[in-house]
Amino acid sequence: MTDEKLDLLLRQALNLEIADHDIQIDAAKIKSDRNTTSWKYWKHFPAAAASVAVLTLSSMMVCAAWHYLSAKDVAGKAADPHLAQEFEQNNWIDGCETQTYGDYDVTLLGVVSGNEISSHLSKDDSGNIDGDKTYVAVAISHSDCSPMPDPLNIGSDSVQFYVSPYIKGLDPAKYNISVLGVNNTVFLSDGIQYQLLGMDTIAAFAGQGIYLGVSEGSNYNPNAYLYDSASGTLTRNESFNGVNALFTLPVDPTMGDSEKATNLIDAMDHYESGGESTIILSEAxxxxxxxxxxxxxxxxxxxxxxxxxxxxxxxxxxxxxxxxxxxxxxxxxxxxxxxxxxxxxxxxxxxxxxxxxxxxxxxxxxxxxxxxxxxxxxxxxx
Known part of the structure; x- marks a missing residue:
């Protein structure tokens, strides 16, 4: 479908006057199989572009899913103005990317990395500010626009989601969020679940390549992804029955630091659990x-x-x-x-x-x- 037809559909559905240059759809990634859909929409007009994607996939009404908060807004709701400013100015992601698997849309909203870029930083055992961090913001919503369950009242039969970075060349079963000292803030807004993760910096691995996975479960699921130890690449397991989104982060390779990466691997190898935390924010x-x-x-x-x-x-x-x-x-x-x-x-x-x-x-x-x-x-x- 051409951009002109997509634009016409949008105008008919929303009655909006939108310039053609405000809409950029990665059409090659839109597949006919609803269970393995991926598209991108860009921050010139995120609501419009997301609506286009919905219209090309089905006849469902445009819903709250295209009203995603930005990464800046997610940080703001977590009462972190310093991080919100960082997302606005230095987001690795030039827009948002959504992947759809089964009944869920998973959207990568932003990634930032740096020293003391958050308003909420702890100190290490020596009293020094532990500030060299990477922060990731993602949104998870139902594809049919029904609201996600309140994370404060999730039952035993509710789906949990494991959000973690993975490094090309490192076994994902061993090197994942569980050894990166994660602090995760989770909340529901307009029926969409948001997760804001802070962790030990992973920017040092920029020269190798960094992935971000979002899969069902509370821990790494080896059935969700396929790791090729020879090449070091990680791919989705297409036969996995569930959510196993996998994003390749567009990080600048010059951010890589081999010495710091080696030190971080050593820290992960000797990581002592107990410093992780998850905060679920209520409406109040x-x-x-x-x-x-x-x-x-x-x-x-x-x-x-x-x-x-x-x-x-x-x-x-x-x-x-x-x-x-x-x-x-x-x-x-x-x-x-x-x-x-x-x-x-x-x-x-x-x-x-x-x-x-x-x-x-x-x-x-x-x-x-x-x-x-x-x-x-x-x-x-x-």
Whole structure:
């Protein structure tokens, strides 16, 4: 099908005026077999291009699947503004690639790698910041547009997904996410599951080639992929009955570092488990993470019964800061809360296990030197 016909289908379905250059479809990858479909859509107009792909594959209605969050947005929902900026500026992926197997669409949203590119970094045993990391964002959705199950309430019969990088030339059964110190954040948004993984850097292997696999299960499944030990290549097992997406990452080979790669292999060989973590964000968590002084007016409503205006001394007492014998400490605390002077502080008290009991408490420095304390709650009528 030509680009012109694809464009015409899109205009008829969505009644949108879209320039031809905004749509680029890798038509060679669109196959007639619905169980082994792969296509790409690019960030000039992701919604439009994804809709085209859906229209060429079936007559189903365009649905939420083409409203994927960007990798930047995924990091933002995980309350990681530094990483969000990194995805926006240095994403390895120039757009998004979706692969469809069985009942699921798997979309690679972004990959970034670097030192101290996240707002949330831990320290190693020596007290040094453990910041040389790679981050991957993926989306998993049902192909028929039905919502994915809430990861907080997954039953024993629910499908789990194992997201992991693999290195060309290294046995994937041994060298995978399980030995890379992964921190995984999982959440559901508009019926689509998102996973944001942070791990020890894999950019050092850029000269060899890096894959990213998404397969069913909670561990590496040797039946999902075929590893050729002679050539070091990894391929999908076409006869595997389930999800076994495999992406080849378009990483710049000059990022490779053989010495660092050798050290990382040694670290993986001697990896001691226990540092991994998975955080599943609830709807309330996502709301709490979304609140900033810039977004609070559109995402929340003030709880007027909580409003109080206090002096700075009362504010110190309220927040548990004893500055009675040290005025300099009081000045430092005020500077920490209000570095830009008057206005709402970035510092907020956040609480809630559900949307019904969630709130953020804000602190605003007024021109007369007083401080207003005010809680905001979700706008459940929005």
């Amino acid at each position: 968590d996502l709301w709490l993470n979304s609140i900033t002084p810039e977004t609070i007016s559109e995402n929340a409503v003030p709880l007027e019964s909580s409003r109080k205006t206090v002096s700075t001394d009362e504010f110190f007492q309220y927040t548990g800061n004893d500055v009675s014998n040290d005025s300099d400490t009081g000045s430092l605390i005020l500077k920490e809360y209000f570095p830009d002077g008057t206005g709402m502080s970035e510092w907020m008290t956040r609480s809630g296990t559900s949307m019904e009991d969630a709130f953020v408490e804000t602190y605003t420095l007024n021109k007369d030197g007083t401080i207003t304390i005010l809680k905001y709650v979700p706008n459940l009528n929005k």
